[in-house]
Amino acid sequence: MVSTAPEPIRFDLRVIGSLIEPGSxxxxxxxGTGDLLGWLAETKQVVGTGIEQDKEKAAHCISRGLSVLQGDLNEEVEDYPDQSFDYVILSQTLQQVMEPARLLHSLSRIGKRFVVSFPNFSHLGVRLQLLLKGCAPMSRELPYNWYDTPNIRVVTIKDFRRFAMKFGYRIVTEIAVKTDYQSKQGTVVNWFPTMRATYGIFVIEKRRKQPITGQSHE
Known part of the structure; x- marks a missing residue:
């Protein structure tokens, strides 16, 4: 069970960290600045690598002794061989990706499993802003105006379930959480997650093809 007590890293990152097997x-x-990588290395002894586009953040990671490459994640993932990692993590980044289906296909190639998290756009607060104000919603999870937001897509928990089914992914674990942007406190949402959760977190893997069986015609 995930603790809700304050920790050195964000609540959603702690939830993601709880899903990673030790030594992976x-x-x-x-x-970003390597908070999750550092936490995983310290608490679960993982062998971690990161990719970060922002030069200052990447430099900060390196100064912490983390193995991080500065570059475009959409391009860099293509250089890794198949099944290079036990887990690939895409945290609060999916909504900023130009071609998410293509990127997730690459993740399923280089990782045995991958973890995806994103702001849930069907949260009740978002719905009420659209209904009552008629404006693009702003919240602590989506703290941008429509004209300066880095988010180019809106995703809901239900949308991602449908996406996984359509593109042949198996959902290994699904966790909905209620937490604020950058907050170290939060709760896991079990009831009505599509309306009450501010973030969705999924562990998925490529669905294995079933072997073709049939009667012998000898």
Whole structure:
């Protein structure tokens, strides 16, 4: 069970960290200043690598002794061989990706499993803003105006379930959480997550093809 007590890293990152097996190999895409990578290395002894586009954040990671590459994650993932990692993590980045289906296909190639998290656009607060104000919603999870937001897509928990089914992914674990942007406190949402959760977190893997069986015609 995930503790709700304050910790050195964001609540949603702690939830993601709880899903990673100790000693795993991990690639963290859009790793920021390396909070999750550092936490995983310290508490779960993972062998972690990160990719971060922002030069200052990547430099900060390196100064912490983390293995991080500065570059475009959409391009860098293509250089890794198949099944290079036990887990690939894409945390709060999916909504900023130009071609999410293509990127997730790459993640399923280089990782045995991958973890995806994103702001849930069907949260009740978002719905009420659209209904009552008629304006693009702003919240602590989506703290941008429509004209300066880095988010180019809106995703809901239900949308992602449908996406996984359509593109042949198996949902291993699904966790909905209620937490604020950058907050170290939060709760796991079990009831009506599509309306009450501010973020969705999924562990998925490529669905294995079933072997073709049939009667012998000898």
């Amino acid at each position: 190999t991990v690639l963290d895409l859009g790793c």
